[in-house]
Amino acid sequence: MSDIIHLLPDSVANQIAAGEVIQRPASVLKELVENAIDAGATFIQIVIKDAGRTLLQVSDNGKGMSETDARMAFERHATSKIREASDLFALRTMGFRGEALASIAAVAQVEMRTRRHDDELGVAIEIAGTRVFKQETVQCERGTTFYVKNLFFNVPARRRFLKSDNVEKSHILTEFYRIVLVNPDIEFSFFDGDEEMYHLQASNLKIRIDAVFGNSKKKIQQQLLNIETSNGLVSIIGFIGKPEYAQKSAQQYFFVNGRYMRHPYFHKAVTLVYNNLIQSSENPSYFIYFEVDPQSIDINIHPTKTEIKFENEQAIWSILSATVKEALGKFNVTPSIDFDREGAPEMPMNLNAENVKPPQTNFNPDYNPFNTSYKRPSFDWEKLYGGFEKEAKISPSLADYPTENSPQSVAPSTIEHLLIESEPEQQKMLLGDEFHSTNFQFKSRFIITGIKSGMLIIDQHRAHVRILFESYLKDIEQHTAHSQQLIFPEEMELNEHDILHFQMIEDALKAVGFNFSHDTKNQIQINGIPALLNASGIVDLLREMIESVQNTGSDTAQSLYEIIALSLAKSTAIKTGQQLTSQEMSDVIDRLFACQNNNFTPDGKSIHTTISQSELLSKFG
Ligand code: ADP
Ligand code: MG
Numbered sequence: 001m002s003d004i005i006h007l008l009p010d011s012v013a014n015q016i017a018a019g020e021v022i023q024r025p026a027s028v029l030k031e032l033v034e035n036a037i038d039a040g041a042t043f044i045q046i047v048i049k050d051a052g053r054t055l056l057q058v059s060d061n062g063k064g065m066s067e068t069d070a071r072m073a074f075e076r077h078a079t080s081k082i083r084e085a086s087d088l089f090a091l092r093t094m095g096f097r098g099e100a101l102a103s104i105a106a107v108a109q110v111e112m113r114t115r116r117h118d119d120e121l122g123v124a125i126e127i128a129g130t131r132v133f134k135q136e137t138v139q140c141e142r143g144t145t146f147y148v149k150n151l152f153f154n155v156p157a158r159r160r161f162l163k164s165d166n167v168e169k170s171h172i173l174t175e176f177y178r179i180v181l182v183n184p185d186i187e188f189s190f191f192d193g194d195e196e197m198y199h200l201q202a203s204n205l206k207i208r209i210d211a212v213f214g215n216s217k218k219k220i221q222q223q224l225l226n227i228e229t230s231n232g233l234v235s236i237i238g239f240i241g242k243p244e245y246a247q248k249s250a251q252q253y254f255f256v257n258g259r260y261m262r263h264p265y266f267h268k269a270v271t272l273v274y275n276n277l278i279q280s281s282e283n284p285s286y287f288i289y290f291e292v293d294p295q296s297i298d299i300n301i302h303p304t305k306t307e308i309k310f311e312n313e314q315a316i317w318s319i320l321s322a323t324v325k326e327a328l329g330k331f332n333v334t335p336s337i338d339f340d341r342e343g344a345p346e347m348p349m350n351l352n353a354e355n356v357k358p359p360q361t362n363f364n365p366d367y368n369p370f371n372t373s374y375k376r377p378s379f380d381w382e383k384l385y386g387g388f389e390k391e392a393k394i395s396p397s398l399a400d401y402p403t404e405n406s407p408q409s410v411a412p413s414t415i416e417h418l419l420i421e422s423e424p425e426q427q428k429m430l431l432g433d434e435f436h437s438t439n440f441q442f443k444s445r446f447i448i449t450g451i452k453s454g455m456l457i458i459d460q461h462r463a464h465v466r467i468l469f470e471s472y473l474k475d476i477e478q479h480t481a482h483s484q485q486l487i488f489p490e491e492m493e494l495n496e497h498d499i500l501h502f503q504m505i506e507d508a509l510k511a512v513g514f515n516f517s518h519d520t521k522n523q524i525q526i527n528g529i530p531a532l533l534n535a536s537g538i539v540d541l542l543r544e545m546i547e548s549v550q551n552t553g554s555d556t557a558q559s560l561y562e563i564i565a566l567s568l569a570k571s572t573a574i575k576t577g578q579q580l581t582s583q584e585m586s587d588v589i590d591r592l593f594a595c596q597n598n599n600f601t602p603d604g605k606s607i608h609t610t611i612s613q614s615e616l617l618s619k620f621g
Contacts, residue, residue, distance in 0.1 A: 015155065036144070063116060070135075075102060092257070108152070112124065182260060184202070187200060187201055223241055227324060235291045269320045459607055461574060464588060472512055477511075494523070495522070530568060549563055569602070
């Protein structure tokens with residue numbers, strides 16, 4: 001018997017290798033553009049025809065190749081980027097495997113023209129199915145141009161596997177975005193047939209993001225918040241979307257050391273921070289750029305895989321999470337309501353625990369949530385809200401607005417009636433002693449108040465949900481809740497499934513004032529409930545919570561607490577339609593702006609909006 005093992009010819013070996021690297025036109029584009037970037041190009045032009053099936057052309061003004069290198073470039077494992085294994089751990093280039101060009105040449109008809117900057121003439125090579133057809137000296141531009149024609153001309157199975165033009169084009173654009181978003185200093189032009197779809201000038205990250213995703217009406221820049229942090233381990237810069245711009249299909253990009261990556265674990269770090277700020281069906285956009293020591297990551301997993309392993313994954317997770325939190329926190333306590341903050345005191349990020357005394361209302365069925373011993377934060381709110389009246393005197397259309405020395409020239413609200421007619425002592429009671437700005441209730445739903453830059457309109461129910469949510473969370477975390485015993489304990493049946501989820505939240509429920517005893521495994525008795533809560537409907541409320549736990553699949557303590565706090569807040573908050581006294585309105589305003597987040601309810605609904613003074617004035621001509 002003769003021996004049967006033999007080496008495969010290069011053409012076959014390359015074709016097999018190509019199966020790994022080149023799966024569709026988009027993979028060709030990625031490899032060619034990455035090569036252009038590695039060659040130091042400052043301008044890269046891309047042309048595709050028929051979604052890259054018939055032509056994919058990439059031209060760059062990079063350093064070009066010598067005649068020998070031009071030929072070598074198509075050999076498998078031919079690369080100028082690493083020399084030895086240890087180089088793999090200090091990669092600063094996009095490519096390093098030396099297999100892209102060999103693979104492309106194995107499955108397409110390729111023409112390449114290249115000229116180094118100091119050479120008079122360049123070289124042109126034509127190669128198809130690994131066979132070189134032509135190599136000649138030519139006159140050409142500095143840099144390199146690849147024409148990749150008739151992809152998979154010799155692999156019909158692959159060709160058939162390609163999807164519709166639209167799908168292939170969208171794969172191409174996906175690769176294009178991943179590259180241009182991390183190379184803002186390179187100018188890009190992208191032609192689909194004869195039409196230039198993108199011309200991206202060299203700029204900075206923010207402008208690049210805007211150029212790719214914004215349009216003339218909608219500047220994406222205004223929707224983004226900066227993030228930035230740096231320490232020995234990692235430096236992170238980038239942008240995260242404001243919660244109100246969250247959408248179903250958001251732009252979510254991570255990059256590390258100039259390379260796009262997917263990272264489900266870091267993704268979780270970002271999205272968790274948004275948990276209570278946006279609706280669960282929506283997603284935040286982010287563009288986040290990591291720089292780490294190349295030795296601390298492993299990108300050498302698979303040629304087409306974009307997952308990257310980090311050595312210090314957990315530490316970076318925490319840093320990322322804190323950075324995103326900080327950016328959102330800053331944004332939330334500052335000016336989407338554009339208070340005129342000149343000279344205004346800093347708003348505290350956290351309200352001191354002493355300042356929020358839990359209501360002392362045990363056993364009081366007529367409990368009024370506003371008669372609390374709540375103390376205002378110790379800074380000067382008056383400055384924040386007071387300026388409007390002063391400015392109003394200057395502006396003619398608002399000068400008639402009733403103040404203490406102008407007679408009532410316009411019909412005052414009932415509150416003003418009371419104010420004008422009442423004794424100073426009563427006035428104090430009506431307005432609170434620090435809060436002199438007049439508040440109005442509109443349609444039993446909104447509280448309207450003046451701020452320096454205009455008019456602030458607050459949804460009373462949503463504001464109170466936010467206030468109570470944060471206060472319940474604190475109760476849970478600090479075990480400061482007050483409980484009321486039920487004279488007639490309620491029974492609740494649970495099935496096997498419910499029991500599991502109930503057990504997950506039982507401790508947190510106790511922390512917030514519930515008190516249970518277990519009759520049998522499937523039956524619990526509710527003996528005590530949080531002070532503010534109404535006993536009727538308590539079983540339904542608990543069922544709702546158990547369902548939320550099931551639906552969201554939450555299992556971290558924090559997310560379980562939030563479910564409970566939100567349910568309680570919703571069921572105890574003042575309702576739409578409820579009349580409020582002036583004191584109550586002041587209380588809502590004070591407490592709302594002492595919250596960590598005052599823009600959105602925990603389930604993502606807007607709490608307030610403003611009408612600017614200039615907007616208002618413009619309506620009066
Ligand atoms: P890799 O990028 O992994 O090194 P490739 O097969 O993509 O492997 O490219 C092989 C080599 O060809 C590169 O190392 C580089 O020296 C050269 N090369 C490829 N494209 C260009 C280009 N646009 N400009 C200059 N040199 C290039
Ligand atoms: Mg390459």
